[in-house]
Every structure is written in structure tokens, then in C-alpha cells.
Amino acid sequence: MANLTPPLFLPIHPENQAPMAKYMRDQFHFLGVKAGERRALLRPLRLQSHQLTPQELQAWLAFYYQQPYREYQYVAIDLAQANVRHMTPAHYQWCYRQITVTPWWDSVDAWRKVLATYILTHDCLQQVGPVYLRATDKWVRRVGITLQLGWKERTDSQYLQTAILANQGDEDFFIQKAIGWALRDYSKVNPEWVRTFVTNHALSALAQREGCKYL
Template sequence: MHLLTKEIIAIYTANQDPVRAVGMAAYMKNHFSFLGISAKDRRTLIKEQMKASKNLELAELFQVFEALYQQEAREYHYAAIDLLERNIKRIPNDMTAILPYLAFIQEKAWWDSVDALRKPISLWVKHHQKSPLAEVMNWLMASENMWDRRVAITLQLQWKEETDLDWLSKTIVQNEENPTFFIQKGIGWALREYAKTDATWVINFVAAHQAKLTPLAVKEALKHQ
């Protein structure tokens, strides 16, 4: 096990709060165990380790990321994602470099980790001037896994005027008849966010697809219209 991984585990273990952990696990419907460390404390406690991660070789970076994800407590999974985000601009513009991380979308997956992992993946695509967008989208959309599909739908959140509307449309149309709650919620979220940039486009898109979209997706998409 890499020294950085050992340090993070030791720090978190020493700062766990079993009482708070019960409430945190209950909030996540007991899908995962928790140490009881708040998001703020979780990041503050390993600030130096995150800083040191900038000096890791890329192979070491993935080693630490993977080892953290292998731990039982959810805080370690969050730390792994924070680690990736901290170093995402160092990942080269090569699908073989990002694929090992994309594979973790399905690992111990629930909405919290999936939506958190989407962020560094999105940052990586934008950092490389969106040139990997098609490859990433095609990979995600080829998957039958709902979490991969959710990331495809929400990948461009907060891209505003830089949003690629062709890809936004494709990801939604591919999944518009999928009744899965997290898919439909993701569709609504993506459209509602883009409506902040172009409400007319979203209103027209929803009108054109309302027969296939679920009431949940429509409601979420038009929440602020």
C-alpha cells in the first residue's frame, strides 16, 4: 500500500465519529458505512496529503485512488474522487489514461459518488478543449449501466454557452423512455441547468419530447420556468 494511502487511512481512523456516522449512513439509506467525518473536515484533515499528491507519478496516483476506493467507509471513496479532481489536469488527453477512472463510475455506485466523479471527468474534457468529448460520450452511452448513462446526460452541467447541444440532445433522446428514477432525474437536472443559459431552447426541447419524457423529467426541467 502506498504511503499516501496509509496516511489518509490513519488520519481518518483517528478522527472518526461513530455517533455522527450513524446519521450519515441513514441519510444514504445505509448503502454504505461511514466514519462520521463531515465534508469540510474530510478535506481539511488531508490537506497536506492532497498537496503531496501533485508529486505522484500517474501510475501512483491511480494506485492511491484505487486503494482508497477499496476501503469500506464512504469517506475514502469521496477522498479518492477529491484526489482525482486535484490532479485531473495532469491526466493526458488520451482515452487510455481516463478509462481506468471512468470504470469507477460503477464501483460502489450511488448518486453521491457518481455525481461527484462526474465533476473531474467533465473538467478533464474541458481542460483538453473538449476534444475528448465524443470519445467519452460514446463510451458512456454504449454502456447499459444507469450510472454511466447518468454521467453522459449530466456531463455538461454548468458548461453554459459551451454546452454541445447535439450531445445533450443525443444523451437525453437515448434515455428519454428509460423510466429509471436516477436517469429521469438526471435528464431534468441537465435541462434545468441549461435553461439558465437558454430557457427557450429547453422549453422547446421539452415540448417536442414531452410525450416520451416522464412527468418527473419534465417537472425538473421546467422547475424555474
Template sequence: MSPYLQALKPLFEQQANATQAEPMKQYMRNQFEFLGIKRPIQDALLKQFVAEHGLPELAQLESIVRELWAWPEREFHYAALTFLGRHQKQLTPDAVPLLEYLITTQAWWDTVDAIASHNVGRLLRQYPDCRDGVIGGWRWSDNFWLRRTTLLFQLGYKAETNQALLFGLVEQNSQSKEFFIQKAIGWALREYSKVAPEAVQTFVAETPLAALSRREALKWLKAKGKLEPI
């Protein structure tokens, strides 16, 4: 164990709460173990830790993130993403293999969605020339978490969303029976509908989508009374 994490691990373990751990574990469908530390307390612990020990050096970031990722308790995975996020502006395309590892290992919606919209989305915004290579590889993956990432990485792009890419990815995945893909399609289209309502409504009307995807895609437009007859 790295000296840096030797100081972090007991700080978290001292706050373990078995009573809270069980419902947290159940909420994540028993995919992971939990110490039972709620997010506000986790955030406070990390803030205290960083104040005393500093952030990981960029050169050690990947090894520390991977070590945290290998531990069974989910709180340590969240800590890894916090450290990664604090170094986001320093990340380069060299971080793509690490991001792919984090998306496909210990994978569940809570971490995958954060990595997709924050880490991958911001990295490819900073290095747009790398976008087609990264997304072009992941979009054909058998791993549906990577495909979910391709659907969600533009969530924060708003008017800068590449519409052709988004719609193409949706069409490619439109026949998927996977819940997490159907849900991602709806989420991505719903967010984009906030800046391109007519384009999204027309696309949804003309594209065969799962009922879940269609419902989620039009939810915001319906709530705002912006659905137009087509």
C-alpha cells in the same frame, strides 16, 4: 497497503464518530459504511495530511485511488476523489478507464455526480477530440450510472454545451423508468435552460419526458417567471 496510505488511514480512523456514522449511512440508503467524519473535518484532515506528506505522485495516483476505493468507508472514497481532482489538469485520456471504474464501482449519486461534472466534464473539455468516443461508448451502456454521466458531464459547460448532443442523449433515455436517469435528464436540462431558455422549453414541449424530468427541467424557468406559452 502503500506507505502513503499507511499514514492517511489512522489519521481518519482517529476521528471516527459512531454517533454521526449512523445517520450518514442512513442518508446514503445504507449503501456504504461511514467513519462518521463530516465533510468540513474530512477536508481539514486532508489539508493537514497533504501539508505533511504532499499529494500522491502522478505515477502512483491510480493505484492510490483504486486502493482507497476498495476500502468500505465512504470517507476514503471522497479522499480518493479529492486526490484525483488535485491532479485534474495532469489527467489525460488514459484516465478514462479509471474514471469508468470509479463510476461503476461503489456507485451512488454522490460520487458519480462529482466524477461526471468535474472529472469527466473537465477532461473532455480539455480533450474534445475524445468526447465522441467516450460518450458514444457510455451512452449505450446497460449501466445506468454511465448513462447518467453522459447526461451530466456538460453541467458546467453553460453556453459551450453541445445542444445537439445533450438533446440526443435526453431523447435516448427519455423512456427510462430509472429514477436516477429521470432526475439527471431534468437536472441537465434545467442547467442548460439558464443559457438557452427558449430552446429548452421548446424541446421539453415537443419531447415525451417522464413527469419528474419535465418538472425538474422547467423548475428554474418557472421560478424566474420565464416560461413562455407555446
């Protein structure tokens, strides 16, 4: 059995703390560890995490995500992504709930990757996708709009249309950016669909500009 108490292993770099916090509008505390160093230091634990039981993995994820420094929250997300293909439905539900815990674009978009990988692996978009679109929280809906990023030919265009139209009238920057991002990504494999959709629907200037960037 693996050690149930994961270590706090990241160093402190005082010279990086203030600039990193400022980049995130001083919403979070940082140790000053940049992404490359964090991932390198995490590598041994990431390998160890593959041997954890489902209960142990859940304990590790919760332990790191409740730490006060943002980098450890990134660690939790990194570990979730590293183990996503053998996550249980309970793990998935826990990850879903973390979208709204200390949310900002950095954590929200990282959780999106975890959740989307799970959904694609289990082919359950039709079952769980609408939950995102009905949410009152904008961050959850942002994830719902962008769930299919990188899915290419496996993108469900009907779900994409439903996601965009359900959020079309929300003037929030992060929602409109997500709409444009989703359209731009899908235009790589189906430009005609995107071109027709943009022509036939009244989109915000931001969503249209982002969505048509590759057309």
C-alpha cells in the same frame, strides 16, 4: 519520489456513523467524518499529491477507493478532482470504471465532475461521450446525461439532445432526474432551446418539472 503508501488519516466519530449510514440507506460503512472536516484533513495530502508521478497518483487513488469506509472513497474522488487537469488517459479510464464500483448517487455524481472536467479540458466529448450513452449500466448513462453540467455556453446541444432521447424511455428515477437536471442547467444560458425541446418531446413528469424549473 513521494511516499507510495498513503496514510489512513481520518478519525472515527461514532455519534455520526449511524445517521450518515442511514442517509445512504445503510448501503455503506461510515467513519462519521463530515465533508468539511474531511476536506480540511485532506488538504496537506492534496498538496502532496500534486508532486506524485502518474503511477504514484494511480496507486493513491486505488488505495483510497478500495477502503471499506465511504469517506475514503470520497477522498479518492477528491484527489482525482484535484489532479484531473494533468491526468493521463489511463487515469481517465480508471475513473470511468469506478462509476460502477459501490455506486450510488453520491459517488456517481462526484465522479461525473472529475470525468467532465477531463473531457472539457481535452475537448473530447465527441469521442468519449457516446460511450456513456451506449452503456447498459444506469449510473454510467446518468453521468453521460449530466456530463455538461456547468459548461454554460460550451454546452453541445446536439449531444444533450442525443443523451436525453437515448434515455427518454427509461423510467428509472435517477435517469429521469438526470434528464431534468441537464435541461434545467442548460436553461440558464439557452432557455429558448430548452423550452422548444420540452414542447416537442414527450418527457416524464419528473424530467419536465425539473427541466422547466427556471423557465
